[in-house]
Amino acid sequence: MTSGAETEAVAAEPTPPQRVLPTAVVALLVAVLCALAAALALWSLHRMLEPPAAVDALLVALAVVALLPLVPAVRAFGDDRRRARHLAAGRLAPARHQAASGREHAHTAMGYALAVLICAGLVWFTTANDGAITTTFLRWEFLRSSFANVLDAFWINVEVAVGAQLLVLVVGLVVAVMRLLPGRAGRPLRWLAIAYVDTFRAIPSIITLYLVGFGLKLAQVPVFKDLSPVWLAIIALTLTYSSYVAEVYRAGIESIHPSQWAAARSLGLSYGMTLRTVIVPQAVRRIVPPLLNDFIGLQKDTALIGVMGVTDAFAQSRLTASNVFNLTPVIVVAVLFVLITIPQARYVDRLLAKEQTRTGRS
Amino acid sequence: MTFLEIHDVHKNYGEHEVLRGVSLEVAKHEVVCLIGASGSGKSTLLRCINALEPIRSGEIRVAGDVVSGLGVDVNRLRRNVGMVFQSYNLFPHMSVLRNVTLAPVRVGGRSRAEAEEKALALLDRVGMKDKAGAYPDALSGGQQQRVAIVRALASDPQVLLLDEITAALDPELVGDVLAIVRELAQDGLTMLLATHEMGFAREVASQVCFLHEGRILERGTPAQIFEDPQEDRTRQFLGRVLASGRL
Ligand SMILES: Nc1ncnc2c1ncn2[C@@H]1O[C@H](COP(=O)(O)OP(=O)(O)O)[C@@H](O)[C@H]1O
Ligand SMILES: [Mg+2]
Numbered sequence: 001m002t003s004g005a006e007t008e009a010v011a012a013e014p015t016p017p018q019r020v021l022p023t024a025v026v027a028l029l030v031a032v033l034c035a036l037a038a039a040l041a042l043w044s045l046h047r048m049l050e051p052p053a054a055v056d057a058l059l060v061a062l063a064v065v066a067l068l069p070l071v072p073a074v075r076a077f078g079d080d081r082r083r084a085r086h087l088a089a090g091r092l093a094p095a096r097h098q099a100a101s102g103r104e105h106a107h108t109a110m111g112y113a114l115a116v117l118i119c120a121g122l123v124w125f126t127t128a129n130d131g132a133i134t135t136t137f138l139r140w141e142f143l144r145s146s147f148a149n150v151l152d153a154f155w156i157n158v159e160v161a162v163g164a165q166l167l168v169l170v171v172g173l174v175v176a177v178m179r180l181l182p183g184r185a186g187r188p189l190r191w192l193a194i195a196y197v198d199t200f201r202a203i204p205s206i207i208t209l210y211l212v213g214f215g216l217k218l219a220q221v222p223v224f225k226d227l228s229p230v231w232l233a234i235i236a237l238t239l240t241y242s243s244y245v246a247e248v249y250r251a252g253i254e255s256i257h258p259s260q261w262a263a264a265r266s267l268g269l270s271y272g273m274t275l276r277t278v279i280v281p282q283a284v285r286r287i288v289p290p291l292l293n294d295f296i297g298l299q300k301d302t303a304l305i306g307v308m309g310v311t312d313a314f315a316q317s318r319l320t321a322s323n324v325f326n327l328t329p330v331i332v333v334a335v336l337f338v339l340i341t342i343p344q345a346r347y348v349d350r351l352l353a354k355e356q357t358r359t360g361r362s
Numbered sequence: 363m364t365f366l367e368i369h370d371v372h373k374n375y376g377e378h379e380v381l382r383g384v385s386l387e388v389a390k391h392e393v394v395c396l397i398g399a400s401g402s403g404k405s406t407l408l409r410c411i412n413a414l415e416p417i418r419s420g421e422i423r424v425a426g427d428v429v430s431g432l433g434v435d436v437n438r439l440r441r442n443v444g445m446v447f448q449s450y451n452l453f454p455h456m457s458v459l460r461n462v463t464l465a466p467v468r469v470g471g472r473s474r475a476e477a478e479e480k481a482l483a484l485l486d487r488v489g490m491k492d493k494a495g496a497y498p499d500a501l502s503g504g505q506q507q508r509v510a511i512v513r514a515l516a517s518d519p520q521v522l523l524l525d526e527i528t529a530a531l532d533p534e535l536v537g538d539v540l541a542i543v544r545e546l547a548q549d550g551l552t553m554l555l556a557t558h559e560m561g562f563a564r565e566v567a568s569q570v571c572f573l574h575e576g577r578i579l580e581r582g583t584p585a586q587i588f589e590d591p592q593e594d595r596t597r598q599f600l601g602r603v604l605a606s607g608r609l
Contacts, residue, residue, distance in 0.1 A: 268465055268470075269465065
C-alpha cells in the first residue's frame with residue numbers, strides 16, 4: 001500500500017525550479033543604470049549649489065545610498081549559482097528554495113532601483129533650466145535670513161490652530177448633540193443645528209475669516225470689536241470647523257449600535273446619562289482618525305488668516321519673499337507645516353494601535 | 363397577587379401590527395415562559411413592558427401602577443424591571459465591575475464602595491468574580507451573558523425580563539447560563555422569559571404562553587402546553603422544535 005503511494009509520488013515528476021539568471025541580469029542592469037542616473041543628478045546639484053562641505057558630504061552619502069540596490073542584484077547571482085549546484089546534485093527542494101530567494105533578491109533590487117530613479121528625476125528637475133527652479137525656491141542665504149522671522153510668525157499659526165481646535169472639540173459636540181435631540185421638543189434645536197452645519201460647511205473658510213475679521217469690527221459689535229485679531233481668527237476657524245466636526249461626532253454617535261442604547265436605558269439611565277457614560281465614550285474612540293483629518297485641515301487653514309490682517313507665518317514669508325524676489329521663505333513655511341503635521345499623524349497611529357491591543361485581548 | 367399585568371396591548375411598526383391584543387398576568391415569584399416562532403413578537407412584548415418601545419393601545423401595570431402611556435417615569439419603572447438581551451449588550455468600554463456598578467451608582471445613588479461590594483458578591487455567585495477587572499471582549503459569550511444577568515440584578519429589580527438569553531451561545535455554554543436562571547427561579551425572582559429552550563421552559567415555568575403572529579394563542583402549565591396542546595398551531599410549532607432536537 002505505502003509503496004504504491006510512493007511510486008505515484010515519484011511518477012508525478014516535480015517541476016524543476018525556473019532559471020533565475022535572466023531576471024538577475026535585468027536587475028543588475030537596472031540597478032547600475034539607476035545608480036548612474038542618480039550620480040548624474042547629484043553631480044549637477046553639486047555644481048549648481050556649490051554648497052558648504054557638510055552638504056557636499058550629504059550628497060556623497062546620497063550617492064552611496066543610490067548604489068545600495070546593487071547589493072540584492074549581486075546576491076541574486078549567488079542564489080542562481082547555488083540553485084544550479086543543488087539541481088545538478090538532484091536536490092530539488094533546496095534548488096527551488098534558492099531560485100525563489102534569487103528572484104526575490106532580483107525583484108527587490110529592481111524595486112529599490114526604480115525608487116532611486118524617481119528620486120534622481122526629481123533632483124534633476126530641480127537643477128533644470130540652469131538651476132532656475134532651485135534658485136527660485138531654495139537659496140541658502142534667504143533660508144538663513146528669513147528663518148527666524150518666519151518661525152516667529154509661525155507661533156501665531158500654532159496659537160490660532162490650538163485655540164480653535166480646543167473650541168471646536170466642545171462646540172462640535174454641542175452641535176452634534178443638538179442635532180440628535182429626540183422628539184418634538186428637540187425639533188427647533190435640531191433644525192438650528194442643521195442650518196448651522198449646512199451654512200458654515202458651505203462657506204469657504206477664507207470668506208468666514210474675512211467677514212469675521214472685518215465685519216465684527218465694522219459693525220462695532222460689543223465685546224467682539226475689542227477682541228484681538230488672533231481671537232477673531234480663532235472664532236472664525238471655530239465657526240467653520242465646528243460644522244465639520246459636528247458631523248464627525250454625529251457619525252460616531254450614530255455608529256454605536258442601538259442595542260447599547262437599549263441596554264443603558266433598560267438599566268434606568270436617562271437619555272443624557274446614556275449619551276454621556278455609554279454612547280459618547282465609545283463614539284470618541286472611533287472618531288479620532290476623521291477628527292484628526294479635520295484638525296490638520298484647520299491647521300492648514302491658519303495660513304489664510306493673513307486676509308484679516310494678522311501677520312502669520314505665510315503673510316510674513318510673502319513679505320520677505322517679495323523683498324528678495326525669491327520664494328525660499330515660503331518654502332520655509334511649507335516645511336514648518338509638514339513638520340508639525342507628521343507627529344500628529346504618528347500619535348494617532350499610536351493611539352489606534354493601543355486601542356487595538358486593549359480591545360483585542362480576546 | 364398579580365404583579366405584572368398586561369392588558370390588550372397593541373403595537374405597530376408602521377403599517378405592520380406586531381402585537382394584536384396581548385393580555386398576560388404574572389404573579390409575584392412566578393416564572394412565565396413565552397414561546398413561539400421567530401417573528402411572533404416575543405422580543406417586542408418584552409421591550410414594551412420595559413418601555414423601550416411605546417405601545418399603540420392597551421395598558422401595562424407593574425405592581426399595580428400603570429407604566430404605559432404618557433407621563434410615566436420610565437427611568438423609575440426600569441429600576442423595578444431588569445432586562446437581559448440575546449446579544450448581551452455589555453458596555454465594551456467598561457470593565458465587568460463598572461458594567462455592573464454603573465446603574466447602582468448613577469441611578470440608584472449608592473456609594474461606589476457599596477455598589478462594588480454588592481457587585482462582587484453577585485459576580486461570585488455566577489462564578490465571575492475573578493473576571494471583575496476584565497473587559498467584555500476578553501470574555502466568552504457565556505461569561506458575557508452571566509455578567510449581563512448580574513448587571514440586571516444589581517439594581518434589585520422586582521421582575522426580570524429575559525429575551526432568548528441563550529440563543530447566541532455555543533451549545534456547551536448554554537447550561538451554565540440556564541443554571542443561573544434556574545437558581546434565580548428557585549430564589550423566587552419573578553421572571554418573564556422568551557426562550558427556545560423548551561426543556562428548560564418545561565422545567566422552570568409556572569406558566570407557558572404560545573405566541574403566534576402577535577397573539578397569545580394558547581397558555582397553560584408546562585404540562586398542558588407540552589403534553590396536551592389544544593391548538594393546531596401550537597402542535598405544529600412544537601413538532602418543528604421537536605424535529606430540530608430542542609425538546
Ligand atoms: N424595530 C423594528 N422595526 C420594524 N419591525 C420590527 C422591529 N422590530 C421587530 N420588528 C418586526 O416585528 C415582528 C416581531 O419581532 P420580534 O418581537 O423580534 O419577534 P421574536 O422576538 O418573537 O422573534 C417581526 O415581524 C419583526 O420583523
Ligand atoms: Mg426575539
